[in-house]
Amino acid sequence: MNTQLPRLVLALTIVALLGYWGWRLFSGMEQPLREALPDLGALASYLFGIVGLLVGLWLIAFLNHRLAFMRWMLRPETAPFYWIWVCVMAWLVFELLQLRTEAVPEFVDENLLVTGVLLVFVIGYGYVADYLRTRRDQLRLMQQTTEAELTALRAQVNPHFLFNALNTIYNEAQRAHNDPVADLIGQLSGLMRYTLQEATRPTTSVESELAFIEKYVALQRVRLPESAKLRVTLRTDSGGQPGEPNPLQMAPLLLIPFVENAFQYGISLEHTSYIDINIEVEGRQLQMQITNSRPPGLGQKHGAGTGIPNARQRLERAYPAWHSLQISHTDKSFTVNLRIDL
Amino acid sequence: MLHAIAIDDEPAALEVLSRYAEKVPFLQLDQTFTSTTNALTYLHQHRVDLVFLDIQMPDLSGTDFARLVAPLQKQIVFTTAHADYALEGFALQALDYLLKPIEFPRFLQTCNRAYAQTTARLGQSSSIFVKDGYDWVRVDLSEVLFIQSDTNLLFIQEQTRQVSTRMTIAEMLATLPSGQFVRVHKSYIVSLRAIRKIERHQLTVGTVTIPLAGSYREVLEQRLLG
Numbered sequence: 001m002n003t004q005l006p007r008l009v010l011a012l013t014i015v016a017l018l019g020y021w022g023w024r025l026f027s028g029m030e031q032p033l034r035e036a037l038p039d040l041g042a043l044a045s046y047l048f049g050i051v052g053l054l055v056g057l058w059l060i061a062f063l064n065h066r067l068a069f070m071r072w073m074l075r076p077e078t079a080p081f082y083w084i085w086v087c088v089m090a091w092l093v094f095e096l097l098q099l100r101t102e103a104v105p106e107f108v109d110e111n112l113l114v115t116g117v118l119l120v121f122v123i124g125y126g127y128v129a130d131y132l133r134t135r136r137d138q139l140r141l142m143q144q145t146t147e148a149e150l151t152a153l154r155a156q157v158n159p160h161f162l163f164n165a166l167n168t169i170y171n172e173a174q175r176a177h178n179d180p181v182a183d184l185i186g187q188l189s190g191l192m193r194y195t196l197q198e199a200t201r202p203t204t205s206v207e208s209e210l211a212f213i214e215k216y217v218a219l220q221r222v223r224l225p226e227s228a229k230l231r232v233t234l235r236t237d238s239g240g241q242p243g244e245p246n247p248l249q250m251a252p253l254l255l256i257p258f259v260e261n262a263f264q265y266g267i268s269l270e271h272t273s274y275i276d277i278n279i280e281v282e283g284r285q286l287q288m289q290i291t292n293s294r295p296p297g298l299g300q301k302h303g304a305g306t307g308i309p310n311a312r313q314r315l316e317r318a319y320p321a322w323h324s325l326q327i328s329h330t331d332k333s334f335t336v337n338l339r340i341d342l
Numbered sequence: 343m344l345h346a347i348a349i350d351d352e353p354a355a356l357e358v359l360s361r362y363a364e365k366v367p368f369l370q371l372d373q374t375f376t377s378t379t380n381a382l383t384y385l386h387q388h389r390v391d392l393v394f395l396d397i398q399m400p401d402l403s404g405t406d407f408a409r410l411v412a413p414l415q416k417q418i419v420f421t422t423a424h425a426d427y428a429l430e431g432f433a434l435q436a437l438d439y440l441l442k443p444i445e446f447p448r449f450l451q452t453c454n455r456a457y458a459q460t461t462a463r464l465g466q467s468s469s470i471f472v473k474d475g476y477d478w479v480r481v482d483l484s485e486v487l488f489i490q491s492d493t494n495l496l497f498i499q500e501q502t503r504q505v506s507t508r509m510t511i512a513e514m515l516a517t518l519p520s521g522q523f524v525r526v527h528k529s530y531i532v533s534l535r536a537i538r539k540i541e542r543h544q545l546t547v548g549t550v551t552i553p554l555a556g557s558y559r560e561v562l563e564q565r566l567l568g
Contacts, residue, residue, distance in 0.1 A: 170358065244520050
């Protein structure tokens, strides 16, 4: 409602203005028009002439800004080219007008005046358009910096403080002989460290990505009850050699969306359910297989998430020709097969 | 026995290390320090094999301290709450790099690595300690023929005995020093010296035949030639 009203007022204003000018034009023409009433064609061509002139003027100014102003005026060392061009254009326009008036000397001052008006319009248009463009860019830039600063601020809950605090809590849990809690804090710290730090880099070691998934699964597992109806297995193998961890690098956080997905849709507390994850690196090839159950009731939720499409997109970008992703499902199970040549 | 000290400005961090050190039979944490000044004097007067060193400390940073004591040739293990990647290059000269909160298996790995290096430096054959049930078993690495993994159990095969321990193969890979061992299969690590025969898809270690996976073949050949 609030945005509609000003627009309506604007439309009314424009209509009123054009109507007023039209009426003015018409009333001035009324007398000759009445005399030459059958000659409507002349009126039409007269109006067309005016509209055509305005459109032509605007077009010249527009093209001048796009082609000449943007090319030369933005840098001081090329600015003279622009002014040379403006002079040439002025000369051309003047000669064109001269041609139209058949170079009669009495019309020279009139032609000069018209050329001048045109020039002022074209040059003015250039400056105004440029001002609008820079202002728009500035606004966008400001918005972007604000966003970037916000994200940076959010990420900067001083990591030193965070992990030292976690370490203190870890110590307290151990002192109280509460090993499960201590372990959980250890895992949580690992997860946070990875997402805050490693994952912000373009690539990370395969080892740390797999360790991240292990911690994630461990944390998820504690949240689930111990039950014979529930099975979560995870096997990872980075394929490294003794004393030298696997030197292979990969884009971070590529695998976790599929694991998250399995936990979101594969686990039910009422029905028998399972998740089996196997991630292996052999040579330069990473292979991941995730199979999970599709317990009734949770199946309808499927498709609402954006995790898998996003993951697919990131895979496309990071390993365009070097990966294959197969997702298949039956009524009872859901399987993801991913292979990446790192 | 490894003699160690720990330096950290936070008492809580030192408590964790002390508690862990008590659990490791071959490690003795002789002293802990909350400032580098006292540690420096101690280092000059006592036998120390291993220094656990925090990086962010108010007076003198861990890295500066490490530079200062570099001539003493102690094994340094950095402990830090937050990894700083500018440090990575420097940390390579250190024995290890532990991120807080430090978990025990990771701590044990570091100690084993330090132990293997120290025993090797003293002219003894290098060895590590693993836990077999409630017992700590010393494994002389030169006696090991191969190591086999079976889900969460590892079987360490020596000439005359077999040791089983609750460990993943990834943990073992991180514990073993480089050079002496090579991985030849998803579940097998063999001692390079113990290999008797290499065939296309298998190799013989001692009297046992072990599968050789295609993806590990290249590494094995490189190790044997280089």
